[in-house]
Amino acid sequence: MIYVRVKTWAPPGHVRTPAYLRGKTGVIERSLGPFGNPEELAYGHDGTPTLLRRVRFTMSEVWGPDCEAASDTIEAEIYEHWLEPAPTPRTRHHAT
Amino acid sequence: MPHDHPHDNGVSASGHPYRTDNDGALSYWQCMEIAVRELLVEKGVTTSSEIARQIEAMDARSPSDGAKVVARAWTDPDFRRDLLADASEATRKMGFDIGPMKLIAVENTPQLHNIIVCTLCSCYPRNLLGLPPDWYKTRAYRSRTVREPRSVLAEFGVLLPPDVEVRVHDSTADMRYIVIPARPEGTEHMDADALAALVTRDSMIGTGLPLDAAAF
Numbered sequence: 001m002i003y004v005r006v007k008t009w010a011p012p013g014h015v016r017t018p019a020y021l022r023g024k025t026g027v028i029e030r031s032l033g034p035f036g037n038p039e040e041l042a043y044g045h046d047g048t049p050t051l052l053r054r055v056r057f058t059m060s061e062v063w064g065p066d067c068e069a070a071s072d073t074i075e076a077e078i079y080e081h082w083l084e085p086a087p088t089p090r091t092r093h094h095a096t
Numbered sequence: 097m098p099h100d101h102p103h104d105n106g107v108s109a110s111g112h113p114y115r116t117d118n119d120g121a122l123s124y125w126q127c128m129e130i131a132v133r134e135l136l137v138e139k140g141v142t143t144s145s146e147i148a149r150q151i152e153a154m155d156a157r158s159p160s161d162g163a164k165v166v167a168r169a170w171t172d173p174d175f176r177r178d179l180l181a182d183a184s185e186a187t188r189k190m191g192f193d194i195g196p197m198k199l200i201a202v203e204n205t206p207q208l209h210n211i212i213v214c215t216l217c218s219c220y221p222r223n224l225l226g227l228p229p230d231w232y233k234t235r236a237y238r239s240r241t242v243r244e245p246r247s248v249l250a251e252f253g254v255l256l257p258p259d260v261e262v263r264v265h266d267s268t269a270d271m272r273y274i275v276i277p278a279r280p281e282g283t284e285h286m287d288a289d290a291l292a293a294l295v296t297r298d299s300m301i302g303t304g305l306p307l308d309a310a311a312f
Contacts, residue, residue, distance in 0.1 A: 018216060018266060072245065072262040075264070077268045
């Protein structure tokens with residue numbers, strides 16, 4: 001599994017990365033695209049071809065200990081430039 | 097003066113107030129839509145009749161189209177495989193005009209329940225299922241479905257045991273999603289046409305389950 005972390009940027013404009021996922025770590029579920037970068041398309045630019053990833057997060061990662069069910073999951077499409085490599089979570093090492 | 101309906105205190109015969117006419121001022125974006133539309137027509141980019149045809153084409157799409165796709169996935173293993181691999185291509189090959197829509201089909205299993213939301217706006221597979229229900233676009237559905245999906249599902253009457261994983265799909269960008277619900281038990285004797293009648297709009301969003309075959 002490839003772990004990625006969503007960057008914590010907070011730019012203005014037409015951004016398709018939901019705020020509730022910024023700073024959260026997930027795994028790449030599948031890769032899509034490339035698609036024109038919507039942050040550029042929205043302002044009349046050509047839209048740099050940008051890879052789109054579907055990233056899977058656990059509820060516990062996104063919402064912390066008061067989530068409804070820790071192992072339920074959220075998947076969202078995140079553009080490549082919003083993702084950075086993340087280490088495999090330590091708990092995974094202990095589990096294996 | 098002859099009159100075919102009463103006007104008693106602005107209340108209908110059933111006791112409800114009449115809906116007021118929409119006499120309010122146009123919003124900024126309504127003005128913008130009208131201006132852009134009239135400019136496109138004036139400049140010959142499109143025509144009023146072409147716009148009307150496109151609205152009719154969108155209004156003609158309905159959840160029954162998606163229900164046919166689901167029923168075929170239940171009865172045709174090759175189609176199911178193709179649908180899960182590339183739902184846009186599979187639905188086009190089946191004969192649906194979904195335009196440029198990029199569709200992903202996600203399948204419910206005994207261990208997994210999928211539910212679709214668009215937290216940022218109201219992305220929905222309109223080119224297959226038609227327009228979304230109003231509640232799909234509300235802030236309550238959009239914000240709560242990612243935060244407490246089991247509570248939302250319970251309000252829709254879908255109660256899932258703890259050992260079934262709930263997977264929320266947030267349509268944040270270019271893809272649209274359809275849930276392939278699990279085929280109900282006791283439907284082994286039914287063909288695709290009969291099965292399609294069991295597939296509800298909500299079961300393809302993930303907020304519902306297919307109808308019970310025993311009810312038919």
